[in-house]
Amino acid sequence: MKKLSIFTLLILSCSLVVQAQRPATTTEYNANTRFEQIGAALPTPNTFRTAAGSPGRDYWQQKADYDIKAELDDSKQSITATEKITYTNNAPEELRYLWLQLDQNLFAKGSMGSSIGQSAINPANGASFNTLGNMTGANAKDYGYKISAVKDALGKDLKYTINETMMRIDLPTPLTKGMAFTLQVDWKFNIVDLKGSGARSGYELFPKDGNVLYEIAQWFPRMAVYDDVNGWQHKQFLGQGEFTLPFGDYKVALTVPNDMVVGATGELQNAKDVLTTTQIKRWEQAKNTKSPIAIVTQEEAEAAEKGKPTGKKTWVYAAKNVRDFAFAASRKFIWDAMQVDVEGKKVWAMSLYPKEANPLWGQYSTRVVAHTLTSYSKRSVAYPYPVAYSVHGSVGGMEYPMMSFNGARPEADGTYSEGTKNFLISVVIHEVGHNFFPMIVNSDERQWSWMDEGLNTFLECLASQEWDRNFPVGGIEPQAITGYMKIDAAKQNPIMSSSDNILPGTFGPNAYSKPATGLNILRESVMGRELFDYAFKEYSRRWAFKHPTPADFFRTMEDASGVDLDWFWKGWFYSVEPADQAIANVEWYSIDSQDPSKLKAAAKADADAKAQTLSNIRNKTDIKETVVEADPTMKDFYNTYDRYAVTDADKKKYEQYLSTLSEDDKKLIEEGKNFYVVNLKNKGGLIMPIIIQMQFEDGTKEDVRIPAEIWRLNDKEVKKTLVTTKKVAKFKLDPYHEIPDIDTSDNAFPKEPEQPTKFQAFKQRSFGSGGSNPMQEALKNKPAGTQTSGDKK
Known part of the structure; x- marks a missing residue:
């Protein structure tokens, strides 16, 4: 833009040169940290998992096939079964032992999962006998697996060691790449009563008719995952972090009462x-x-x-x-x-x-x-x-x-x-x-709850909107997560936290709502629907029937869309900073045309406005006649001089000025543009795009979308010059609630009046x-x- 020196401040009474889009200068920022690549936070790419986020040429995964015969005892609410597992080692290294998951052991008396649960008694409120029974163990039933045999394909006993909810089976000879090993496990367990247990699997008794409904899962010893990322995933089942399992083929015979x-x-x-x-x-x-x-x-x-x-x-x-x-x-x-x-x-x-x-x-x-x-x-x-x-x-x-x-x-x-x-x-x-996440795109639920719950919640909300246009969907709307993001940072976990380490009371927003909302922000406000949908579908295609990690998701979303999202992963998934943008102030500029008729007309209007003081208004009636009005001889040249009249000298000077301008310069002056310098602050720390709505004096509106990268040189304060033909009556941040701004009281300029607190x-x-x-x-x-x-x- 040429001739910037002819900008004249109309609103503020100071003279300065405006340079559009120049970043505010400050020494207190860490924007470069926010916008540098995520780097060491992600594992180094290799031939198993590429830098693009796809399975590499040497990617492998194990296979576990099951043949199970089980009988349900409806009178005792128990299951007795035998299972044959054929485990195929596709890893490049040999295995000397196998790990199985024994999830029912979570409910066994004295289990680690029950021991680490916090408990307290409030004397003021008392305690129920049920609560006291749970604390003393009086209510404990004989839950957990009873393993009666672990044998190889020839019927020989295999040495095994049970460690809480995990069981290690020592192999007679190492299992090398491409080899399969078959073992048989005989076992039984008492089914958990779902009433009051909060279990994911168990039975429900209907007292009116005396019948039982069984929902049975985590019910057989299951192979743990062995992969290129963790080796064996044998973190204990503590109740919150769910399950990680290899793919395989199943044949299951379930014997039940014939009705x-x-x-x-x-x-x-x-x-x-x-x-x-x-x-x-x-x-x-x-x-x-x-x-x-x-x-x-x-x-x-x-x-x-x-x-x-x-x-x-x-x-x-x-x-x-x-x-x-x-x-x-x-x-x-x-x-x-x-x-x-x-x-x-x-x-x-x-x-x-x-x-x-x-x-x-x-x-x-x-x-x-x-x-x-x-x-x-x-x-x-x-x-x-x-x-x-x-x-x-x-x-x-x-x-x-x-x-x-x-x-x-x-x-x-x-x-x-x-x-x-x-x-x-x-x-x-x-x-x-x-069924799609994590049953097909098979992420590690024991470690990363968000990879199935968050992605699934996002798709759930989209499907709900397709079911009924008026369906109440809040799980992906940014304003719905602000309550969580407002709480003390010490009481939050980053999304990238292990499932069992998420603080009490925050598992829902941490694993479900926040990641789902983040995906919605990417889709609607950062990437756009077309780029996001393509990349998300590509991630699903790449990792269907495989074991992806967070890095595979992050890398695929960038690789397939061509959008650098490292700043987003850092802020939304690795930190607990809130979003809080504000309009600090707005400066209004226009080009000084140097046209004497306009300049003097504006000066007269300004003088007339300033003359409308209370004293002058009252003096019109209180002062009946001035000395000059009473004695015309007191008048001279200046009593009749029109200081706002355009003189020939003014016109000549203006013509000389116009002769120095190009046709483009003259057009710019004639258009009479308004230049609004909007001063924006990032008070919360979380980087987000900026969406500004200009509400014009004639009632029309215009939205301005600024990518998050505007914060790359200063993550605390930026200025943006907006050029309009119309005059702006109000500026408003985030008019469509696209970011989870925790304080919207400073999102408008001029500031909107606060709403009254209602009482009845x-x-x-x-x-x-x-x-x-x-x-x-x-x-x-x-x-x-x-x-x-x-x-x-």
């Missing part, structure tokens, strides 16, 4: 042995419908509840290339299903639920499963498995390959609140969505119960003979 319905990971291999002819016909019918078909009806489930088993049935399931196996069993189960087209492939969407879950589950569960599969497939990889289940029980929400356990139960009268309905939809989307005026305060839900109220007030969706059928 139970079983759903499990994989495909049912012997439907004709366990289903009636009528149920098989319904199964076939469900392949070609757009709505779920009941394979086992509510009437059939209610009949089973009242009967007694006359024997046993064995349900056989098989699954290929999965990392885990879970199942559910109950005589209470209603079973509905439909097939959904997922990118040209037919996939079963199914639900299992007791009558207590209706009518809510019958209307929504399976349809939500189908929607989740199509939504997630579009954004990651096409769902590769043949089926996806949603199972209702008292496990609030948990995920396994092709299986998910979900909560949300209506009231006893069949009505439900809007919150219960929305929770059902969101929890089904979330848990079914976990009353004559007499009354306190009542929570009342009924709206559906119950509608049922009370409905005309006779009508029906609502809450009525039981």
Whole structure:
């Protein structure tokens, strides 16, 4: 821009030269640290994992195949089983021992997981007998695995050592690359009572009819992961950090009372042995419908509840290339299903639920499963498995390959609140969505909860918005995370914290909401949807059925988009700094045209405005006549001189000035642009893009988006000159709530008035119960003979 020296300050009474976009000078900044490459924080690339974030030419992973035969004892709530594991070593080094996970040992009396839990007694509040029983061990049952045998393929005993929730099996000879080893483990355990335990797996007793619903997972000794990053991942299972498992093929035979319905990971291999002819016909019918078909009806489930088993049935399931196996069993189960087209492939969407879950589950569960599969497939990889289940029980929400356990139960009268309905939809989307992360893109949950929970929460919110435009989605909106980001930094963990080390009460925002919100900020405000969606899908494609790390995600997102995001990973994932931007002040400039008519007209208007003082206004009436008004001889030249008139000398001087300007310079003057220098501060420390909305005097608006890199030379304060034709009435930061600004009181210039604190005026305060839900109220007030969706059928 030329002729910057002709800028004249109109608002501030000081003379200075404006140089647009020059960074503010200060010695107190660390912007270079924030914008330098992430470097040593990520592992060095190698032939296993490349600098681009993809698997390298020498990438390898182990394989574990299972053949399990198990029996469920409904009278004792226990499982007895034998499993054969065939473990294939694809690592370049030999293995002298194997590690298995014994997750049920978490519930054993005196386990490490129970011992490290903090506890206290508050004398003022007292303590329940249940609490005291838990502390003394009086309530402890005989939980945990009872291992009866560990043998090789020839039936010879193998030496093994149990260390809490891990078991090391010593191999008779080293297992070299390409070799497979088969071992057999015989075991049993008592199933955890879900009531009050908060477990991810167990049983629920329905006292009214005396029947039990089983949601069974982490139920068999499972191979730990051995990889190029950690070697053996054998961190103890302490309850919070979840699971890390290798892929393999499964064949599982589940023997249960013959009146139970079983759903499990994989495909049912012997439907004709366990289903009636009528149920098989319904199964076939469900392949070609757009709505779920009941394979086992509510009437059939209610009949089973009242009967007694006359024997046993064995349900056989098989699954290929999965990392885990879970199942559910109950005589209470209603079973509905439909097939959904997922990118040209037919996939079963199914639900299992007791009558207590209706009518809510019958209307929504399976349809939500189908929607989740199509939504997630579009954004990651096409769902590769043949089926996806949603199972209702008292496990609030948990995920396994092709299986998910979900909560949300209506009231006893069949009505439900809007919150219960929305929770059902969101929890089904979330848990079914976990089929993609981490069941397919197989990250290490024991170490990095955010790699599955955060990515999945992000996709859950997108799928929820596609389900219902008005669905209440808060898990990815920046303003929803500000409450967490406001708390004391000492009470937060960086996202890049080990799962079991996240502080109490912060696991949800740390592992779910904050990473999901970060991805949304990348998609909407940093990268844009097109670049983000492509890179995210590429990450999913690269690491499907493999074991990615955070570095693989970070590198792929940059590699596939061409956007340098190291500053974002540092700020959002490695620190706990909050976002807090502010408009410190705005300076308004325009070009001095040197036009005498404009200059003198402006000077006259300014003088007239300044003359409107209270004294001058009152003097017009209080001073009846001045000396000069009374005696005209007191007037001279200056009493009639118009100092604001344009003279010939003024015009000549202006013409001489114009002759020195180019046509471009003259055009710039004629346009009458406004130059606003906006002084912005980064008070919180977290680097974010800047979004400024200019609200003009004529009521129109214009948004200005400035990339985060504007902070690269000074991370505390920057200035930005905005050029407009119209006059700006107000500047506003972040008008669409794109960044989690913890203090928005300084986001407008001129500053917006604060809102008053509301209080309630009353004559007499009354306190009542929570009342009924709206559906119950509608049922009370409905005309006779009508029906609502809450009525039981």
